[in-house]
Amino acid sequence: MTANLQGSLNLTGSQPDRHIYQMDNDKHEIALYTKDLQVSYGNNVALKNADLSFERFKITSLIGASGSGKSTFLRSLNRMNDDVATVDGQIMYRGLDINSHDIDVYEMRKHIGMVFQRPNPFAKSISDNITFALKQHGLHDKAKLAEIVETSLKQAALWDEVKDDLKKSALSLSGGQQQRLVIARAIAMKPDILLLDEPASALDPISSAKIEDTLMELKKHYTIIIVTHNMQQASRISDYTAFFHTGEVVEYDLTRKIFTRPKVQLTIDYVNGNFG
């Protein structure tokens, strides 16, 4: 791929990369994969040569102790580390290396959305939170905008709670509702891939369970990659789990294998709670 990609990562309607990842002799369609991804903050190599493939319409959890490089990996996938770290290696998405310098990052983020640990709604109404970026991208058709607001809020399992008061400030919602609003805001852009960095860790158990239910529904339409410290959450919701330790991917497999019969002693120790 060449420099003419600058400003033109217009992939709407194009097919996903046909890269196939082989696991247990089954073939799976891959939404995104990394090759030799290495991230350094100055002299600190926080992530070493990570090769991971993410299956389409599945949830993959990234687990590991604090400082093991999970968030560094996740943030690199939509180029959040560009200003603070050196990111080497490839991030392949639909046949393009989106870690290449000539990729339009703004355009790429429409395809790969991010939700953070703390809900960060804009100080605007519920509906404006969803329509803001769409309007910035030139969509002003009121009926179309209203339709997207409704669909996104329904997909994020928030519609029933807010449908009668869409003009209310987003900041008046509970933390759990705000996080589902932020998810609705992300999916309003119709991304392929949703990256979530501990999206439920700041929430109470009931709100956290609602986020989990929401993610299980969303995986019908999106490929989801989530960082979590919560082992039960990883085993409940994810299809695949990658275990990180001191900047390396130690083991990556089907979630049920990681939690019932991991192959590497470090993984056994971590999932059994022997360190963390």
Ligand SMILES: Nc1ncnc2c1ncn2[C@@H]1O[C@H](COP(=O)(O)OP(=O)(O)OP(=O)(O)O)[C@@H](O)[C@H]1O
């Ligand atoms: N912005 C940054 N500047 C400098 N060093 C950083 C930065 N972000 C992370 N690091 C370092 O990179 C390493 C990996 O951190 P990272 O946040 O990716 O780990 P993590 O597994 O996500 O941890 P946690 O679960 O605590 O969020 C750590 O040594 C951390 O101090």
